[in-house]
Amino acid sequence: MAHHAQLGFQDAASPVMEELIHFHDHALMVLFLISTLVLYIIVATVSTKLTNKYILDSQEIEIIWTIIPAIILILVALPSLRILYLMDEINNPHITIKAVGHQWYWSYEYTDYEDLGFDSYMIPTEDLVPGQFRLLEVDHRMVVPVETPVRVLVSAEDVLHSWTVPALGVKMDAVPGRLNQTAFITSRPGVFYGQCSEICGANHSFMPIVVEAVPLEHFENWSSLMLEDA
Known part of the structure; x- marks a missing residue:
């Protein structure tokens, strides 16, 4: 099986990540247009002999090159602020999961259930089966129902960690003694990988x-089995 290098973002698996990708493309297009204009002005200035050494100032040009950058900044800032508020908004989560960072593994507690919790360790390379990703696969995945608002309470037991899943557009620091929260909605079933994004040791x-995002009935079956094993 051929593997191709990933040059851009992972495929979005949540509405917030879709918004982030759209904003990235918007900002990149603005940057491309500005760079093209600056390059054209540099080339035109260097290559032309049509200059007037008696022009010392021009109020009109100064007004234009002050107003246009201000408008461009507003066009970039407004969508950015909108996404920031969307990422910070948590409305009526259907399920709450507490993720606690340890050196060096994660533990998960499903707070809506009485005894549903487990540790999640990386599977060593020698124990992987064909199709699993090296340094990314774990023995117990965090399972969530698809298209369901999920709140994640993030903390740490020892040092700073960071709970990060790029495909979901989620990144939240895990600080000892502090409870941070974030939320996401998976828009499709699938398995989404992330890593601790803090240098924790x-x-x-x-x-x-x-x-792992699964249909609701599959999640209910999984939670029942986990509770029976507990």
Whole structure:
């Protein structure tokens, strides 16, 4: 099986990540147009001999090159602020999960259930089966129902960690003694990988995060089995 290098973002698996990708494309297009204009002005200035050494100032030009950048900044800032508020908004979550960072693994507690919790360790390379990703697969995945508002309470047991899943547009620092919260909605079933994004020690790169989004009935079956095993 051929593997191709990923040059851009991961495919969006949540509405927030879709918004982030759209904003990235919007900002990149603005940057491209500005760079093209600046390059054209530089080339035109260097290559032409049509200059007037008696022009010392021009109020009109100064007004234009002050107003246009201000408008461009507003066009970039407004969508950015909108996404910031969307990312910070948590409305009526259907399920709450507490993710606690340890050196060097994650533990998850489903607070809506009485005894549903487990530790999530990275699977060593020698124990992987064909199709699993090295340094990314875990023995117990965090399972969530698809198209359901999920709140994640993030904390740490020892040092700073960061609970990050790029495909879901989620990144929240795990601070000892502090409870941070974030939320997401998975827009499709799938398995989404992340890693601790804080330099938390020697095995910082070996505490991956795996979120598996499944239909609601599958999630109910999984939670029942986990409670029976507990």
